[in-house]
Amino acid sequence: MFESMRETRRHLGSAALLAVQAALASLACAFALQSTLDSFARLNTGSIREAASIGVVGVSDVEEGADEAVLRADLSAIRLPGVQGAAVSDSVPFGGRAHRYGVCTSESAMAHSMSSGTTDIAGCDRIPVVTASAGLLAMLGAGIVLGRDAAEDDMLEGAPVVLISETLAAHLFGTESAVGRHLYFGPGSSRVVVGVFASVAGPAPGGNERDSQWALLPGLPMGASRYYLAKWRSMVDRSSLDRIVDALQRPYRIVNPTGVETLAGYRDAYVKADRFATTVLAVMTAVVLGVLMAGISGVVGAWLDRRRHSIAIRRTLGARGSVIFAEIMFEVSLFTTLGALLGALSLQFTVVLDIERCRAGDGGLLDCTGTPGAANRQGAALDLAEASFGFVISFHVLFPAFTIGTASWLAFIEWRWLRTKLPVWRELYFFWQKIFAVSFGMGVVSGIVMAFQFGTNWPRLSEVAGTVIGPLLTYEVLTAFFLEASFLGVMMFGWGRVSPRLHFLSTCMVALGTLFSTFWILSSNSWLHTPAGYEMVNGIVHPVDWWQVVFNPSFPYRLAHMALGSFITTCFVIGGVGAWYLRKGTHVEAGRRMLIAAVAFAALTVPVQIFVGDMHGLNTLKHQPMKIAAMEAHWHETREGEGVPLVVFALPNEKEERNDFEVAIPKLGSVILTHSLDGTFDPLTSVPASERPPVTPVFFAFRIMVGLGTLMLVLAWVSAFQLWRKKLLDSPWLLRGWNWMLPSGFIALLSGWFVTEMGRQPWVVYGVLRTADAVGPQSAWMTALSLGVYVVGYAFVFGWGIWYLVKILRHGPQPYAEGPSLDHGSHTPARPLSAADEPLEER
Amino acid sequence: MDLMTWLPVAWFAVIGFGVLMYVVLDGFVLGIGILAPFAEDEEQLDLMMNTAAPIWDGNETWLVLGGAGLLAAFPKAYAVLLSALYLPVLLLVVALVFRGVAFEFRFKAHRSRRLWSVAFGLGSLLATFAQGVILGTLVQGIPLVDGAYHGGPFAWFSPFAMLTGAALVAGYALLGSTWLILKTEGRVQALARQMTRPLVVAVIAAMGLVSSWLPFLDSRLMERWFSDGNFWWLSPVPLLTLAVAAALWRSATHPRRDLPPFLLSLALFVLGFLGLVLGMWPYLLPPSMTLWQAAAPASSLGFTLVGLVILLPVILGYTAWSYRVFRGKVHADAGYH
Known part of the structure; x- marks a missing residue:
């Protein structure tokens, strides 16, 4: 038994997957049971006489x-x-x-x-x-x-x-x-x-x-x-x-x-609709459970498959089949039980939190006694709509940001290939093209979901601010989406069908499309933060001056910060992959070029990014002082001439309006934000609590982002110095550092996104429309349903997507094989080359 | 004429054009997905998907343009429509997600390839059905109180909407099969030819059923068609439809003519779309919201229209170019995979 457990360590990944599946299943089951019971209890109450x-x-x-x-x-x-x-x-x-x-x-x-x-x-x-x-x-x-x-x-x-x-x-x-x-x-x-x-x-x-x-x-x-x-x-x-x-x-x-x-x-119509809805909910639960069960059995199957080898060895050593079976069953049930416990615990946790919220009058899914029956639907629908949108938008910010950088990187590689004709550049091109295709696909589909969520979950926002968001989005579609989508086809399938120059042009067009897209989407996002150039007519935003709308006060800073962030994210992925190959000793030539390009780029842009970030912060201080106050956890007015300290670490306590366990450097906050020793800025308590953003998440997300930025700068400069001394490739510590920093860009990007989006609360359009007023008439269960569908669907799709990305990375760049008769008079859309689509999973 | 009179009309035309482009372009890609279960093996499905692989992305972008355009020009209608159709839209979006990633993932997968074939087929089928349901619900009329949606979350679950859902599945399948006739040879083409005739019958039957149901709907959408002898003026539309269907029936099995079936089924869609728009005009959300009521202020409409006028021809230009690059038959390439 113990021997088998020890061996399990090698399969920790699949074990974790199993546990997560079980947790999801038990969560879905318990949650759906609760809401179904809740609905039925409500349907069975009495009614008005006459x-x-x-x-x-x-x-x-x-x-x-x-x-x-x-x-x-x-x-x-x-x-x-x-x-x-x-x-x-x-x-x-x-x-x-x-x-x-x-x-x-x-x-x-x-x-x-x-x-x-x-x-x-x-x-x-x-x-x-x-x-x-x-x-x-x-x-x-x-x-x-x-x-x-x-x-x-x-x-x-x-x-x-x-x-x-x-x-x-x-x-x-x-x-x-x-x-x-x-x-x-x-x-x-x-x-x-x-x-x-x-x-x-x-x-x-x-x-x-x-x-x-x-x-x-x-x-x-x-x-x-x-x-x-x-x-x-x-x-x-x-x-x-x-x-x-x-x-x-x-x-x-x-x-x-x-x-x-x-x-x-x-x-009757109301009750009928609800009864039907409840039935649908019950059926959906069954389906979701079925899917998860299938997932669990799939994981178990894959696990057995991978261990077939060790099972065979043990059999030859004389272990009885039933013993092995019992052992495997023991492990499987152990992990599923753990997972189910995890699920039950997290549900319990949600219910407890929910009751707290309900007591606070914010409304929760369940009522204050915790029994199924009464629910404050409006409040719950708001929470769920927020959760749903936050979830979708978080995914959406990751993949496009990565593709923005990757597209330009592809253009750079192809340019190097055309100039130098060194085969390694062509190998790299096809390698990154595959990565680009997979992440671009995921970015596009998450974008579609996001575009429709504006209407389904936030119809009031569309109605009030659609007059501004809509045109900007339309321009994004016109200038960027069509460009990307049309030239992507040529870029992916046109190698050998169009001239090298035209192919290079297509790659550049795709890269240009991603940049246009960044421009417009950040313009509309910035407008939500710092609305300008409009007037309100009958509660609807009427744009007056489009120049001011597009180039609203926070836009230039946000655009620069986000575009650089995307490039740096990709840069660290490139460097990380390169360092990984160098450490493994495979694809050394390609790895070397990737790492050197990444080091050079990071050493130049990370300091620029830090400078731009500081400017962006000053801009935010001017337009959204509460966001800055939340980032710095700055609760109270300081005394004359004392200056504002920089809080390095603390646990913000929103109830008592102070920081617990605070570690702070005097005056540094003033220096950074006002560039003077005793400058001050508005503290959180200068406005009522209902006007403040949530302090704790903003505070910590900001520290994660800044911390990672500092680490990046150190790594980039030390590496650049070693590169100059020609010792970079012999330094295992630096290689390991780049390897470990591979996901750092994503984490920093996501934290920055949390800071800026949560820091805007309680507004969805700053000073114009509150988040609470932007939700639609849909009921909580419907929003819960869509959130459930998104979570399960995304977990599935993005899980597989990331899996394929890992496979591509493991496979590495492959030598270019002259493709089979690509264009002998017949026009065959073939993938860039035959190796590109070689199935990546081992047979 | 007043700016606020013709700007919404221009926008109505733009969005109508965008939706039509989407319907015919993504229609055949979704149609391929609907026909996916009829492929005899994975290689045939490879071939079918390869006919659309370089262009599906651009085709789907027309839907995004329709959505963004609706938000820009008619924000009220966008807000009402999407919250009224919460569940069908959710279904559409999720189905499109699976259909879309199936294109990228299927060619990277080996053991899980079957999974993405199913995701492709099922995603296409459900996305089409959801689009049909959305259309049906819109035509049926969306109850509004003071410009806000006033109906249950399951108002779309009606026999009529189910019928339009099924009708669109047949329609897209027809587009898909005629596209495959155009782009493939051999066994896949034979299969597509086989499917075309039954699909023509199904589409015409569905069009007839939907048309004869329209006058009995609450939205009285088709009033224009049957009042004041209008029918005679408008009769070329249904007559042309029948003529096109007959020609399609004849050309479907003609051994050497590969392009006409596709063009004729495109014509069928354009005519159906025309008939619908003629009936709906000037309502954006029948029976109560006209396009002028839903329109955004002139500054929003004008600003975006300028860009459209400049950029749309450019977009159409390079879209046509990319179709040209990938013109001709797609072969089951020996060296492929």
Whole structure:
């Protein structure tokens, strides 16, 4: 048994893969089980009585900016024969679309809540609030238990009164009478509670159980989506609904003239859709589990396959088949159990975190008691949309950045080949071309996903800022994507079909395309950070001056920093691969050229990059001071003349607004950021907590990036010095250093990306649109589904992609073999040469 | 004429052109994928994929142009459309991811080659189906309340959308088979010829079914077709379609004519597209959002249009050049692999 375990060490890679698969499977299973149970529990709650006798008609204003006073009078005046009660409301009691507001019971609680940026304090809460005219409560059968119902005057005059549900009253005011108390909706804006109504059974405005705690503001919702509800004496039939429509036809647009329904019909449609969704979720779970199971068995199979040799040896040495089988089974089950434990633990961890968040009023997937049942869907959808976008965008930043550098490197190699005609350059060209093809493919597909996510998960962002992002993206497609895609075909398949010069031109065009692409995508990204050249019209961004939009204040710095970052990332991969070959003693000539090119390039560009990074930082300080404050974990104003220290290490404590375990160098922060000994910049506490970016991730990501940058500089300069002394290739330590620094560019790039993107929070368009306001109407489970699909799909696709890249690297550059009759009058699109597509896996 | 009247119209034309380019160009590549299960062995599939390998990337870029253009010119429509069609778009994107990487990975793989053949075929099939569903849902009408989507996450799951999904699968398969007739010889070409006739029947049947269903949809999309005797004015479109189908039927099995089937199936798509646009005009999202309602401000429209006017001819130029470089038949090269 032990002998077999010792041998396992050689297969640690596959063992880890097995464990990860098992972890994913158990996570997916538990997560899906939880959400399915949650959905079913919610579907089985009761419902409003008499829902069949309430008719609902969706209405909207005829034209934007119609005379509000006339509309108000009209709406309240609609009276139809046979109607028992009528009301206008901005949400139907099903569907969970009511707005959530943070409310507090006292002025001081409100002030405290504003400064701490959370409603998770005594006397405050976040609740769904419905704006509706008088009569809604009576119609829904929610009787008044204390105080009075909303009166006609309340809504016409916009009186500062509010009605709250019984459960909310108990939650906020305990056993005391709620009537006459004040409820604060913001600093200095309070409303008097005039009545308490009985909670309505069944899904309430927020769409779940906990939302039996809700409030009603008497008023006439205007403009936005509204519903006209009427209760009839007997059952609502089609003809009576038609009469409502007729009566409303004049002043309003009926949203869906043929789809008028009863409240019961509305609920049924809602429940039906949800039931179907739940079923689909369950089926999806089964499929995902199946896929993961197949993956696990595949890994086990591959494992057995690789160990066939050692098994055979042991058999000849006399071990019985059943013993070997038992051993292997033991190992496999050990690793899967470990993985499953890992999955269960991480789920547990998420649930615990989630409960914390839920308590903080941010909403989580599960409710505060941790039992399936109630979920705050809006908040969860936001979190998931962020997670999903962050995930996709992180992948997207890695592969294109690498291809930007690789494309220019290819152009350089081909130029060297045409100039010197040394075979090694041609070998290198075909070698890097394969690497380029695989990473370019992955970059393109992740780009498509990203382009569509703007619409699916962030429709508000597209609506508000699409007028700027859209044109810039279109220019990227026009100038870059088509160029890359069309010439890529010639570059990959055209060797021998077009003249060498034309082929070189194609390679240059591809490289140029990647650079154009960098230009436009960073312009639009920079605009999200430092919007300029626009005006706001009706809540929509209208570009005024395109020059200012494209060359917005942070763009030149960001472009230079990112483009250099891409080149350096590729440079360290090239150097790393070269050093690896030199250490192994294979492909020595190619390895030498790669390493020397990388050393020379890095020694020149890394210092430039550090300088550009500093300029970019100063620019950020000017336009997004909070990002800098978060990067430096600079919490409080320093005393006059003291200067700001440079925090080398600390654990930022966001709750207490200070750093734990801080190690700092006095005044250095001032020197770096203001270029003076006692200069100051705004600390984090100069704004309320709700306006600050998350400090800890930004702080650490920035340190990782700077640390790696310093390491790169040291390595590059020491290597350049040794190269000058002609001792580079004999220095095993430097070779090892380059080898180990191979992924450093990627890590630095990703950390830098985290710093800049997280540092922008809580804004998605800085100062214009908050991230929380940019999500779409989709439900949490749908976003969760898409996140799940992306994670599983990407893990699969990129897992294989990286596997093939490793294979190509192992295989190394191969001597050029004259391809078989490439162009004997017949036009055969062949791969660049036959060896290029030799299957890379061993047979 | 007013700037805000004709700019959106110009953009409508541009996006229409982009979508049409995508449909016909990526249509045949996706069609190859749909026909992949009919390949007798991996070598035949190699050959089929090699006919498209140098150009598929550029073809797919037209979809990205359509998406980016929609975001630039009609941001409201983009936001509504994609959030209404969340799940089909998710399916489309994931399927395209697998289809796309299959091109690169399949030729690098040995033991896992079969996996990427399946990914290629299944990805193409699902991407096509998702596109058909998106089209069907759009034609059916997208319920809006105050410019925001107002319907369930499964509104697209309707019999009509399923039909358009299936119809598009047949249509792309036809494009694929006629492309293979053009680009291959021998057994693959024979296979493609065999597939073409049944596919023509399937496509015409699907077009007929969809057309006869249209007048009964809530969106009343095809009202223009059947009001005020318009039908007679517009009748050349369906008549031409029938004529093209008949010619395609005849040329499909003609032993020496390799180009006409492909051109005729392209014509079939262009005519179908024309019929659709004629019915939809001037709505971008029937039944309630016209292209003027969805349009971005003039500064956004104008800025991008300038670039389009300059760059689109250049793009078409070098796209044509790259097709020229790879013209002619693709052989099962002995030295290949």
